[in-house]
Amino acid sequence: MKKKSEFGLVIGQIIESGKSAFAALRSNVVRTFLSTLGITIGIFCIIMVLSIVNSLERNLQDSVDSLGKDVAIIEKWPWEFGPDYKWWQYMNRPNPTIDELEKLEEYVTLGKGMALSINLPGTTVKYKNLNAENVTGMAVSQGFPDIKDFELEEGRFFTENESKNADQVVIIGSDIKENLFPSIFPIEKEISVKGRKFMVIGVFKKEGESMLGNSMDNVFVIPVKTAANYIRLNSNNVSSRIQIKAKDGISVDLLENELKGVMRSIRKLRPSEDPDFAINKTTLLSKPLKSLFSVVNLGGWIIGLFAILVGGFGIANIMFVSVKERTQQIGIQKSLGAKNYFILIEFLVEAIVLCLVGGAIGLLSVFSITVLVKHFMEINLFLSTGNIVTGILVSVSIGIISGFIPAYTASKLDPVEAIRAK
Secondary structure (H helix, E strand, C coil): CHHHHHHHHHHHHHHHHHHHHHHHHHHCHHHHHHHHHHHHHHHHHHHHHHHHHHHHHHHHHHHHHCCCCCEEEEECCCCCCCCCCCHHHHHCCCCCCHHHHHHHHHHCCCEEEEEEEEEEEEEEEEECCEEEEEEEEEEECCCHHHHCCCCEEEECCCCHHHHHCCCCEEEECHHHHHHHCCCCCCCCCEEEECCEEEEEEEEECCCCCCCCCCCCCCEEEEEHHHHHCCCCCCCCCCEEEEEEEECCCCCHHHHHHHHHHHHHHHCCCCCCCCCCCEEECCHHHHHHHHHHHHHHHHHHHHHHHHHHHHHHHHHHHHHHHHHHHCHHHHHHHHHCCCCHHHHHHHHHHHHHHHHHHHHHHHHHHHHHHHHHHHHHCCCCCCCCHHHHHHHHHHHHHHHHHHHHHHHHHHHCCCHHHHHHCC
16 A cells, blocks of 8 residues: 555656646746757657658659569569679560560469559650650550559550550550640540550559659550550560569569479570570568668667767756756655655656657748648658657657766755755
8 A cells, every 4th residue: 555655656756746847938038948958959850850761761662562562574684783783784685575475474383463564665656736755664464463563544454455466555644644644535546656546445543752763653554465566575776575473372582483494495405505584573672771771770879869869968957957946855755755766756757858849849940841741842851750759769868868966966965955945
C-alpha cells in the first residue's frame, strides 16, 4: 500500500512539475526561445534529413518494385555499377528477340508469365492539328499485362489476333490523352506516329512521376510485330528486354539459374564461352540504394547532433539559472518535507519540457515544409510516424542528459542555507 501511495505521489509530482514548467516557460518567453533554439535546429536537421531520405528511398523503391520484385529481366546491358563496366563489350551483344521469347515460353518451367518489350526512340504524336511532343514509345508482346502492373482508364489491351497480325493499334498514356484529346473520347480515334496511322484502343490510368522514369503517363504502346514492320529490332538504336515472372513460391534466384541455362542453349554458347546476355533483377538496384541512403542518414545525424549538443549546453545553462533563481523556494519545499527526488523530478521534468518544446517546433517546421513541397512541387515528401517518434525520443533524451546535473544539484541543497540564500 505504501509503494502504491509513493508511486501516486511521484506521478502527481511529475504532473505538477510539468504544469510549473509550462508556467515558467510562459513567464520567460524570450529566454525559453533562445534556450530551445539549438534543440529546434538539431531536431529539424535530423528529422528533415531522415524525412527526405525516407521519401526518396520509398519513391525509388516503389519505382524499382514497379519493375517487378519477382521478375527476372534478360537484356544485353547488366545493371552494374563501378569503373570496370565493360560497355564496349555489352554494346556488341545481340538484343533479345521475338524468336527467343517463343523458345523461352517453350522451355522455361519456373516462370508463369513472359513478355518482350522494346523501347522506341522518342517522337511526336499527332491528332489532327494537336501535338504531343517528346513521347516515349514501347513495343510489347501479348504477355505484357502478366509482367507489368497497370490499369486502363479507358478501353482495352491488344487482343491475341491484333498482336499476331501486327495491327495498327495503340494504347496511350494519360498525358498524351490530355494533349491530343482534351475534350473528346479518344477510343477508336486515329493518331499519327511518324506519318503512320494507329487506332487508339486504350488509355493508361494516370500513374504520376516515377524516379526511374518508368511511368506510363507519357508513353504509347504498340504490338511488337507491328513495330517490326517499321524498325530493325536488333539495332543499337532500340533497347529490348524479355521479362519473366517467377511462379508462386519460386524465388527469382532459382528462376535466374534456369534462365541462364536455357539462354545459353538457345544461343548455342559453349561451356567455355562468356554469356552474351545479362539477367537482371530489382535486388541489383535495391542494395546500392540502401547503402547510399545509409550514408546520407548518417550525415544528417552528425549535422543534427552538433546543433543538439549546443542546444543541450543551452538547456543545462538555463536550468542552472533556474535553480539559482528558485533556491529559496527549494529551501522552503524541503523544510516542509519535500524529498530530494521530488526536487530532482521537478527540475528534470522542466528540462525535458524545454527540450520537447524545441523538438515540437522542429517537427512542426518539418511537417510544414513537407506539406508545402507536396502542394507546390508535387513531390511525395512525407513525415513518417517513425520519424516523429525519433524526434520526441531524442528531445526527451537530451532533456534528461542536460537537465540531470542541475536537477541533482537542486535536490542536494541544504534547506537552511537555501532559505537564507539571496
